[in-house]
Amino acid sequence: MILKNAKIVDDSFRFADADVAVEEDKISEIAPGLAGGEEIDLSGCVLVPGFVDIHIHACVGADTCDADADGLAKMCAHLVTKGVTSFCPTTMTVSHKGILRALETVKSCMDHPPKGAAIAGVNMEGPYISIHKKGAQKGEFVKNSDFKEFQEFYDTCGGIIKLVDIAPECPGAEEFIPQASRLCTVSIAHTEADYACAKHAFELGITHATHLYNAMPGMKHREPGVIGAVLDDPRVRAELICDGFHIHPAVLRITFEALGKDRVVIVSDSMRAAGAPDGVSELGGQTVYVKDGQARLKDGTIAGSTTNLHQEIKNLVGWGVPFLTAIQAATLNPARAIHEDERIGSIKVGKYADMVALDSDLNIRMVVARGKIAVNNNA
Incomplete structure (x- = not known):
C-alpha cells in the first residue's frame, strides 16, 4: 500500500512532500513519486503520525x-x-x-x-x-x-x-x-x-x-x-x-x-x-x-x-x-x-504504520493502524 500526494509530517516534525509505502504493519519507504501495488490518493491532506x-x-x-x-x-x-x-x-x-x-x-x-x-x-x-x-x-x-x-x-x-x-x-x-x-x-x-x-x-x-x-x-x-x-x-x-x-x-x-x-x-x-x-x-x-x-x-x-x-x-x-x-x-x-518511540510516534521507515490523514479543517479523512486502513472517510 502506498499513501500518495499528501503533505507528510516527517520524523523531524517538518512538512515534507513525499509518499509513504507500507508493507505488512511497518513503514517501508518514504520518498516522492512512489508507485506500485495499491495506491491511495490523499491529495489535499496532511499525513501525521497516529x-x-x-x-x-x-x-x-x-x-x-x-x-x-x-x-x-x-x-x-x-x-x-x-x-x-x-x-x-x-x-x-x-x-x-x-x-x-x-x-x-x-x-x-x-x-x-x-x-x-x-x-x-x-x-x-x-x-x-x-x-x-x-x-x-x-x-x-x-x-x-x-x-x-x-x-x-x-x-x-x-x-x-x-x-x-x-x-x-x-x-x-x-x-x-x-x-x-x-x-x-x-x-x-x-x-x-x-x-x-x-x-x-x-x-x-x-x-x-x-x-x-x-x-x-x-x-x-x-x-x-x-x-x-x-x-x-x-x-x-x-x-x-x-x-x-x-x-x-x-x-x-x-x-x-x-x-x-x-x-x-x-x-x-x-x-x-x-x-x-x-x-x-x-x-x-x-x-x-x-x-x-x-x-x-x-x-x-x-x-x-x-x-x-x-x-x-x-x-x-x-x-x-x-x-x-x-x-x-x-x-x-x-x-x-513511555519509551516506545522506537516503534511508534512518528512517520519513519521501520516504525509501525500508524498514521492519520487530516484535511484542511483538521477533520479525519483516514486512519491507518498497524498497516491496515481502520477508518476511511476519504471517499
Missing part, C-alpha cells in the same frame, strides 16, 4: 478498572476512530485486588490484541498519591508508596506498566522513586509538594508530571511549587488536558511556549462518559455528573474529561498553538514518555 494517548481511563461506557476484555476491545475500536493508534489504559486508585485484575486483563488483551488502537502498556494513576489532592480518586484506597507492592504488580502483569504516579512528599517516596524509575516512568501527581520537594524528586528519578496544574498547588511568585519546578527542569515532561475546561486556553499557550516542543504531552484523561451523551456516569466507584461535556463529582470536583486527542489538537490550533507543535505533543512526545 495519536498516542498515555493517560486514558475509559470511554464509550468502558473503563480500564472494569477488568473486562470486551470493554477494552470497545475502547480500542472507538479510539482508532479518533485517530488514536496507541494508548495506555489507565487505572484509578482502587483496591489492590482491583488494580491486579485490571492489569491482568490488559495483559491478556495485549497478548490477544483487539481490532483498533493498540495497547502500549498500563498507566497506574494511584494509589500512591496525597489524600489532600486526591481529586476524583477514591480516598479509602489512597496509600503511601510501597515498592514491594508495586514490584508485585509489575511482575504479575509481565512488566506492562509504563508509567506510575506518586506524591513525593508522602512517606516511602524516597525509596520508591529510584527503584520504580528503573522499571518504568515515574510521574509526580496528586501532590502537595513544594518546589524543593519536587526538585528533589526529579533528582531521584521522576521525569514526568501528570495533568500539570490539576491536583497540585498553583504557582505563585514566591512559591513556585510543582508547576514552577516542572517548568524549570528540562528533564521533565508534562501532561496537559487541552479541553479548555481543565486549563484555560491562555495558560495552555503560555505553557506550550515555556516547555517547548519536546516536553508537552497531550492527554485526554477521559472517563467512561467520553463518546457518550451528557448524563450520570461513574469513575473509580464514584458517581459522576456530566453536563455540557464537563464531568464532576457531586461536590463539584472535576472527574476526568470527556474529550479525545483529536479534539484537543483542533482546540489547540484554534487557540494559537502551532499545528506541528500540537501534533508532536500528541504523538512522539507521549511515545518517548
